[in-house]
Amino acid sequence: MSAAQRPVGASEPPAAVELRAVSVAHGRTTVVHAVDLAVGAGETVALLGPSGSGKSSLLAVVAGFLPPASGEVHVAGRHVAGRGVAVPPEDRSVGVVFQNDALWPHMTVLQTVAYPIERRGVARAPARAQARALLERAGIAGLADRRPAQLSGGEQQRTGLARALARGAAVYLLDEPTARLDTALKATLQRAIAEQVRDLGAAVLYATHDVADALAIADRVVLLREGRAVQVGTPLEVYECPVDGWSAQLTGIASVLTATADGVPNTTGQARVLVRPDWVGLGGGLPGRVEAVWFRGSHTDVDLATPFGQLVIRAPGTVSLAVGETTTWHLRRTWTLSS
Numbered sequence: 001m002s003a004a005q006r007p008v009g010a011s012e013p014p015a016a017v018e019l020r021a022v023s024v025a026h027g028r029t030t031v032v033h034a035v036d037l038a039v040g041a042g043e044t045v046a047l048l049g050p051s052g053s054g055k056s057s058l059l060a061v062v063a064g065f066l067p068p069a070s071g072e073v074h075v076a077g078r079h080v081a082g083r084g085v086a087v088p089p090e091d092r093s094v095g096v097v098f099q100n101d102a103l104w105p106h107m108t109v110l111q112t113v114a115y116p117i118e119r120r121g122v123a124r125a126p127a128r129a130q131a132r133a134l135l136e137r138a139g140i141a142g143l144a145d146r147r148p149a150q151l152s153g154g155e156q157q158r159t160g161l162a163r164a165l166a167r168g169a170a171v172y173l174l175d176e177p178t179a180r181l182d183t184a185l186k187a188t189l190q191r192a193i194a195e196q197v198r199d200l201g202a203a204v205l206y207a208t209h210d211v212a213d214a215l216a217i218a219d220r221v222v223l224l225r226e227g228r229a230v231q232v233g234t235p236l237e238v239y240e241c242p243v244d245g246w247s248a249q250l251t252g253i254a255s256v257l258t259a260t261a262d263g264v265p266n267t268t269g270q271a272r273v274l275v276r277p278d279w280v281g282l283g284g285g286l287p288g289r290v291e292a293v294w295f296r297g298s299h300t301d302v303d304l305a306t307p308f309g310q311l312v313i314r315a316p317g318t319v320s321l322a323v324g325e326t327t328t329w330h331l332r333r334t335w336t337l338s339s
Contacts, residue, residue: 031057
């Protein structure tokens with residue numbers, strides 16, 4: 001229920017997942033530092049960061065596979081971990097897909113996906129019908145009678161995701177769920193996740209190092225660096241308005257120019273400014289020398305050396321430029337970085 005639909009005086013519903021100053025340690029090494037995060041029902045939040053940034057550790061704490069070193073975890077308003085509380089994973093109403101799919105070797109794909117539905121008390125025939133619908137969404141209906149040993153890595157990953165979605169949980173924890181899939185299959189899985197979450201009104205915590213995945217699927221993105229939340233915002237906010245140079249590089253191709261008021265437009269004094277490839281065009285009053293030309297099908301990326309630093313320009317289609325040639329360029333917009 002949205003805020004506009006909620007009766008006057010009604011209390012705000014609890015977050016589907018709430019992390020309160022959660023830290024995580026492996027032995028004596030702290031890998032997550034006092035993270036605060038609330039995920040609403042029906043919301044998808046991506047945890048985006050490089051390997052070792054704490055993404056999987058946070059998911060493991062929410063799932064109940066790891067205890068927090070400090071802080072609290074709440075699921076659907078219920079205190080489930082931290083400060084002396086440790087609710088077991090099976091009692092947390094979470095569905096989990098980690099990088100290791102851990103499929104049951106003796107079950108077919110259909111039996112695997114139907115199993116959590118039957119555990120909820122659904123009779124075998126309707127449970128298998130629901131499972132088949134999930135397999136259709138995941139694009140693996142034709143694999144229903146196969147066992148894990150007969151599946152490719154990507155097929156196992158899709159089976160594991162379908163099994164998690166079958167649980168009908170309040171919260172889904174997805175750790176790199178499309179890592180072994182090509183671009184077309186990623187889109188299929190992203191659509192399946194979005195449809196199932198919409199149908200259930202569930203929350204999703206989606207850990208990934210793939211910026212395209214994070215920006216495509218998430219309502220909000222958490223940028224993690226060495227176990228700390230550097231920035232939390234919508235995909236548009238973290239892409240267009242990163243808090244620093246590291247965040248800019250993490251969220252896409254980023255040229256960082258040293259600008260002066262009499263050089264790069266839209267700046268005051270000397271500043272470090274972010275320029276995304278689509279924020280700049282060829283032609284104009286600013287000089288540059290071509291260092292590389294990369295044809296990528298629908299567009300071409302041009303690397304330029306400029307008086308302000310290295311610059312990547314994305315032009316539609318093909319361009320008639322050669323390495324070493326001088327050309328000109330213009331800016332459509334910039335974002336001034338704080339550091």
